[in-house]
Amino acid sequence: MTLMSTPINPRVERSPYYIVAPRYIGTSAGVRALHLLCHWLNLKGERAFIALQYIELGPSISFDLQTPILTPEIVDYHYQQGVQPIVIYPEVVAGNPLEADCVVRWLLNFPGLLGGNNSYPASEMLIGFSKTLSDSVGEHVPVLHIPVINESVFNPGKTPQPRKGSAFYAMKYKVVHDGKVFGIPPDAIEITRDLPNSQTPEEIAQILRSVEALYVFENTALATEAVLCGCPAVFMPNTWLDEPIALNELGWDGFAWGNDPAEIERARQTVPQGQLNYQRLVDKFFVQLDAFRAASQAKAAELPYTHKVTLKFLVPSPSADIKDIPNIVFRAARQHLRRYPMLVRLRRFIRKIWK
Numbered sequence: 001m002t003l004m005s006t007p008i009n010p011r012v013e014r015s016p017y018y019i020v021a022p023r024y025i026g027t028s029a030g031v032r033a034l035h036l037l038c039h040w041l042n043l044k045g046e047r048a049f050i051a052l053q054y055i056e057l058g059p060s061i062s063f064d065l066q067t068p069i070l071t072p073e074i075v076d077y078h079y080q081q082g083v084q085p086i087v088i089y090p091e092v093v094a095g096n097p098l099e100a101d102c103v104v105r106w107l108l109n110f111p112g113l114l115g116g117n118n119s120y121p122a123s124e125m126l127i128g129f130s131k132t133l134s135d136s137v138g139e140h141v142p143v144l145h146i147p148v149i150n151e152s153v154f155n156p157g158k159t160p161q162p163r164k165g166s167a168f169y170a171m172k173y174k175v176v177h178d179g180k181v182f183g184i185p186p187d188a189i190e191i192t193r194d195l196p197n198s199q200t201p202e203e204i205a206q207i208l209r210s211v212e213a214l215y216v217f218e219n220t221a222l223a224t225e226a227v228l229c230g231c232p233a234v235f236m237p238n239t240w241l242d243e244p245i246a247l248n249e250l251g252w253d254g255f256a257w258g259n260d261p262a263e264i265e266r267a268r269q270t271v272p273q274g275q276l277n278y279q280r281l282v283d284k285f286f287v288q289l290d291a292f293r294a295a296s297q298a299k300a301a302e303l304p305y306t307h308k309v310t311l312k313f314l315v316p317s318p319s320a321d322i323k324d325i326p327n328i329v330f331r332a333a334r335q336h337l338r339r340y341p342m343l344v345r346l347r348r349f350i351r352k353i354w355k
């Protein structure tokens with residue numbers, strides 16, 4: 001009889017994982033990756049927690065994933081046990097706000113492109129979401145590529161339907177970089193996410209099952225979602241898009257570089273192979289995950305846990321004193337003033353009430 005490799009009880013001598021992430025947002029591939037990593041570490045027998053970055057409206061986690069939220073009580077418990085936590089930051093988090101000794105930096109995009117630092121201390125363990133991202137920060141940086149697409153939503157559908165027209169996606173290209181779309185058909189449908197009038201994932205999937213091509217102006221999981229729906233994705237090169245992030249993992253099957261008709265036709269003909277390429281990533285992920293667990297645990301074992309991590313800007317435990325709420329709101333507002341200016345006004349209102 002072969003014994004299961006995952007223990008029944010957690011191995012408490014192993015270092016826990018604190019994964020710094022925003023609340024779960026199903027439309028963000030980066031956020032899904034962070035929460036899925038937490039989920040699979042727990043399923044593998046590790047102790048992994050989501051360290052929420054800041055206050056957001058709506059549920060903090062996905063109810064379909066095993067992603068417990070880190071609280072001060074959990075931090076205290078691990079400190080008392082003397083087990084060094086492994087803190088995982090995405091590249092958009094600047095510095096080391098938890099003041100952790102053992103830091104892993106997971107590059108989900110190019111350093112500094114969407115926030116965070118452009119370089120990292122030698123003491124940090126770096127991993128890339130793709131080989132392209134790993135190579136952008138040095139040689140021999142390992143890859144941890146987790147397939148994040150929800151295939152129950154993004155798939156070719158039960159019955160093929162005639163395709164007509166096109167769609168495009170340029171959210172960060174327009175909002176973050178103030179870019180102007182170009183080179184797309186005049187009647188192309190714009191797909192957006194996380195706006196009040198944005199399409200739902202199911203509506204986006206239906207669009208991708210009905211159009212002849214999707215044009216994207218940035219690295220986005222939507223390109224892969226299009227291929228899984230049977231639609232070729234056309235990357236439109238620009239100042240902020242000089243290569244697909246997952247080129248080494250997915251290849252060019254189903255994807256076009258630029259809007260040359262012959263290139264788009266090649267992408268269309270290779271969509272079925274592109275779908276197979278994605279399926280192969282699932283098996284590779286579990287191999288990469290085991291390698292990451294071994295390397296990160298070895299790094300943590302070299303470091304004594306003498307300085308307890310701090311949850312400075314994180315959401316406190318449910319048992320926190322209610323009088324702390326104004327300061328919690330202020331911390332969230334200070335870090336995300338441009339996105340949530342209403343938090344500043346809310347803090348003033350709450351403090352006024354508490355006086």
